[in-house]
Amino acid sequence: MVYVGDFLSVxxxxxRPVHSLxxxxxHSRLGVETTNGDGFGIGWYGEGTIPAVFKDTDPAWNNPNLREIARQIRTPLLFAHIRASTGTPVQRSNCHPFRHGRWLWMHNGAIARFAELKRDLMLVVDASxxxxxxxxxxxxxxxxxxxTYGLTEDPPGAVARAVGLVEDLGRRHGIPHPVQMTVATTDGESLWIFRYSSERHTRSLYYSTDVVQLRELYPELEVLRELGDATRFVVSxxxxxxxxxWNEVPESSWGVIGPGRQEIRPLSPLPPG
Structure with missing residues (x-):
């Protein structure tokens, strides 16, 4: 889940939501795994440009520290993730979101037969x-x-090249559908989202309708009056x-979602170069 808007309590x-994270x-309804208990993480922006991250290997429903700090944090941009391992160990460093400088990243899906591709993929990562x-x-x-492919300058192009690399290596290793992903990433100012899989049957991803429009549709809903005009959610x-x-992100697409901004475009893998 991603939240963008006015400062709000985590x-x-x-x-609070009926079907909260x-x-x-x-009780996941749309995910491959109905229970996601292999850890959780939140990332948020407050003072300065570098986000804070809190992650643990406990199930999200059974971590008292999460509930304690959630009452005290107010943020205009929150990343939250619950994990079901696809084979790698249950440890804090494997929980999302991941952070690099001012950037956050989280992913739902898998690289098929990752253990076979890992060495070749890691050799491409920039040495720095x-x-x-x-x-x-x-x-x-x-x-x-x-x-490595320039996420901080060109997120859509960088992700398209990363996907192109995985698919290229997958073909060489005889893996028919190597990529399954929905991704959210941000630099604290803009939010990019991606939905793509090699088999064109990607896990679900949605973004919320503009709150001003929703208030016109549902003037009786108090929760909509509590949200600022700039509010947007992205959810699995x-x-x-x-x-x-809710609006479903189209298959094989990337988008920029935020206050007063909504841009969805096709996503095609690019040769890694």
Missing amino acids: DDLLF IDQSL LYPEIEGSTDSEALFYLAL EPLRDLQGL
Whole structure:
């Protein structure tokens, strides 16, 4: 889940919605795994440009420290992630979101047969970035490949090249559908989202409708009056069932979502170069 808008309590964002991320960690409706208990993480922006990160290997529904700090944090931009391991160890360094300088990154999906591709992928990561890699996941590897290909200057192009590299190596190793991903990344100012899979059957991803429009549709809903005009959410699963609230990100697409901004474009892998 991503929240962008006015300063808001993390407790309200994580625990208050009907189908909150905490509820989804136990009862996912659309995910491949119905239970996501292999750790969690949140990343948020407050003072300065470098985001703070809090991650743990406990299930999100059973971590008292998360509830304690969530009551005290107010932020205009929150990344929150619950993890179901696809084979790598359950450890803090493998929990999302991942951070590089002012950037945050989180990923839902997998690189198929990652263990077979890992060495070739890691050799592509820029030597100056490689020492920052703390964990062993395909998600973090994808982040550092995107950084290598210029994420901080051209997010769509960098992700397209990272995907192109994985698909190229996948073909060489006889892996028919190597990429499955929904991704969110931010520098604290803009938010980019991506939905793509090699088999063109990608896990779900949604963004919320402009709050001003929603208030016109549902003037009786108090929660909409509490949200600022700039509010936007990006989620793997809707936080509540409300017609007109959620828009599915199209298959094979990238987008920029934020206050007063909504741009969705096709995503095609690029040769890594």
